[in-house]
Amino acid sequence: MEELIKRGVDVNAKNHIDRTALHWAAGAGHEHAVRLLLDHDALVDDEDIFGMSALLLSAWFGHLRVLQMLVNAGAKISRVNKNGRNLLHCAAQRGHLRAIEFIVEDLEDVRLDKKDKMDRTAFHLAAENGHLDAVEFLIGCRCNFRIQDKEKNTALHVAAKNGHTEVVQKLIEVGMNLEEKNVEGLTSLHFAVEGGHLDGVRLLLEAGCDVNAQTQKKMTGLHYAAMNGSEEMARVLMEAGIQTDALNYSRVTEIPHSVGFGSSATRVRQSTQLNSRVEKFNGEREVSRVRHESDATSVRRTRVGL
Numbered sequence: 001m002e003e004l005i006k007r008g009v010d011v012n013a014k015n016h017i018d019r020t021a022l023h024w025a026a027g028a029g030h031e032h033a034v035r036l037l038l039d040h041d042a043l044v045d046d047e048d049i050f051g052m053s054a055l056l057l058s059a060w061f062g063h064l065r066v067l068q069m070l071v072n073a074g075a076k077i078s079r080v081n082k083n084g085r086n087l088l089h090c091a092a093q094r095g096h097l098r099a100i101e102f103i104v105e106d107l108e109d110v111r112l113d114k115k116d117k118m119d120r121t122a123f124h125l126a127a128e129n130g131h132l133d134a135v136e137f138l139i140g141c142r143c144n145f146r147i148q149d150k151e152k153n154t155a156l157h158v159a160a161k162n163g164h165t166e167v168v169q170k171l172i173e174v175g176m177n178l179e180e181k182n183v184e185g186l187t188s189l190h191f192a193v194e195g196g197h198l199d200g201v202r203l204l205l206e207a208g209c210d211v212n213a214q215t216q217k218k219m220t221g222l223h224y225a226a227m228n229g230s231e232e233m234a235r236v237l238m239e240a241g242i243q244t245d246a247l248n249y250s251r252v253t254e255i256p257h258s259v260g261f262g263s264s265a266t267r268v269r270q271s272t273q274l275n276s277r278v279e280k281f282n283g284e285r286e287v288s289r290v291r292h293e294s295d296a297t298s299v300r301r302t303r304v305g306l
Helices: 002-006 021-028 031-039 054-061 064-072 087-094 097-106 122-128 132-140 155-161 165-173 188-194 198-206 221-227 231-239 272-303
Strands: none
Touching (some): 021 064, 031 064, 054 064, 054 087, 054 097, 064 097, 087 122, 097 132, 122 132, 155 165, 155 188, 188 221, 198 231
């Protein structure tokens, strides 16, 4: 690098994604290269096509020393990428605790609860990706852990969806609302069941969540378990008392015949037409029962001479 710089190479030259040598050095954590480039007037705040500066890349990859060097060189701390994510978002998404600690404790211009373009905070991203240490640290810093994103998902929703059991447990402990619904009416239980995360489902049920919660389309956890063909999941939900005859928006129910499904989960899909047939059958059976009782009564009366 030193030889190329002596020969007059442009230290700010960009490649096809608009990244400079400083981007690559910062992302790779090469402290000597970063210092050399800064000493030769590398532009510290240049962005690539994703809106990532060298500073954001150092946070993303967790290179604390490089991050500190760029801050001291005057890098713009408030920089955000194309998704609206700042330094803290980048470090939290990847779970780099030392970088998170530095950003929160030493940088005054970084807001703890800043939202990206999807209204997600650093806490959302740490929970979504299962970074328990980062989640615990941000809670300790008194972040607003109840914030919802644009789809009304909380950190508990995204942790349950991705099967991060330890994070789910922590969020339950701090008192997050188990019944919070997103824009489609899904609770954390729906997400855990849909994702097939049995341990997460058990945690939520033990914490007292509503096993019969329905989405806007009237889907319960049992609908998702049946659609996934999950025998064990369905069993756990039924043991928790879930209704087995709840109809969804298409008037379809998912009813396992019994707890002993056999080799795979048995699913009985009842549409409106099928329900009508069942009702008709039940009606005919009732008429037959009444006729039988009437005939029996007539026989008894004949026997006693009435």
